[in-house]
Amino acid sequence: MFIDKVDILVQAGRGGNGVNSFYRDKFMRSKNNRKGKPDGGDGGDGGSVIIKVDTNVISLLDFYYRKKFSAKRASNGKGKDRRGQNGEDCYIHVPPGTLVKDKKDNCILRDLQFEDSSLIVAKGGRGGRGNRRASLASEGKDGEIKKITLELKLVADVGLVGMPNAGKSTLLSKISHAKPKIAPYPFTTKSPVLGIVKEEDSSFVVADIPGLIEDAHLGKGLGFDFLRHIERTRILVHLVDMSEIDPINNYRAICQELELYSNKLSKSPQIIVANKMDLDASKNNLNNFKKSVNKDVVAISAKDNHNLADLINAIREKL
Template structure:
């Protein structure tokens, strides 16, 4: 299945049916009076977050979504049939943006969420509604309201607990394959990962989701490499895991490259909790490992963990550290929700 995380859709709700002008005409009934029914309401356009989807590829083959119009009213006080709604089924984590591609209309972060994107038009009144003591034979009815037509953007941001960051060939896909059942492409050349991958990992009877995105390079915010296109997929993560290649001759520069790109991306991504991991330690001797760890500690100003994803050295310790950060993030979120003032 191909991966698509940004697409444009065109939607239109149904128009309401027109009201009917009709009079009761039956044998032996001298004063039948008006009996024109109302028009049916037009169908609405909805978006719903469903399970089992992790891409917007379905919207590449269908971009236009038009709800049905309501049927007009009929005689004998018969109301027209309402138009059928239409539902856009999207993955959890999809943002619905206005045509300017900046204004967020709704963020589908929970399974089963529904939002109405365009309401159907109301049906018009038949002449039965206009009957009065002074106008007992009205020949007036209302037309149905027009539908709403909009152009929207759908942008997917994968929901994961941990986001993997690093230069190409830092070992992100290898780590994901070593700790989960995910099978991302792994090779000895840059940019083997062309789209995000998700993997579910388990440690100490707890499970969480890790997102692996394509590697960043210097100048990604200017569009180099694959650019910043996929950084949005780690915006929702509780913690970021920064993998640094311990065999690189420019290890410290590699570390600063990723940090600079996070800062250039903006938002709160650069301030998100982050764990720095020195990878590929199986290819270093003791002296090289001590030197690389000291240099990376000095550059990061924090704790540096050591790991070899391919040899599965210290992978469990790294997973436990990630789980601890996830638990702390959930505690902070619960505390924030409890402190929030009540609003009607």
């Protein structure tokens, strides 16, 4: 299961109470010092909840099972001006590329992209003061409590786009160890799948997302919502099923949807790939297609592993 958006509850620890305490010894005899000297210590500060990037974590799956995270409360102050112990912080480990939002207003708190970036999402309550420092001891404050939305934007180098059934998942399964579902009908891929293409000296990450169709921006099909996963890829590989009746129109429809999604995405460098070249119809369509788009086209058959090395080279060069 791939989970890319989860809500969690975070609760920081309560601050410890300050105490009222008086120190007396046999030398304190004077009338105006009957109670003794105030020596109540402050309470400790409550633990905070901290979200931290951990490159060993690759998905938000864990948050499907555990949704509540609490930091420890602090202990109270003691006599002899002893401060209470601080509550332990609670760390939440997330993959790089996690967007942290406040669920209440959907406002972005931080974009945690890199190793070791972190953010305090719920601050521990301050400890109360003991009567050593205040005339009367005060109670510790409650820790913050919040609903947080975690959103993972996959950090891939290459995004695969194209119509449903174009062969995107087939391609990913051939060039990486990923095992996406492949089937001869549209919308086989229902959530993004990542694959790592390993080369001797370098490797890159490819994201396969559900296919796009015309009017995706109006909510048709599945794909539009998933474009956010490839917003940050460095290049797009645009796969076109060359055996279809009108591949030119299909190609343009996808370009149009990308444009309607975001300016940035439509300006991403694209490698245009003609797929299913093993079929007769594809051979007839390819020339017209090339003429009409007037750009470089890499012709492959994902199914037969044909020209995949050339495609990988083209991707590496563009990256």
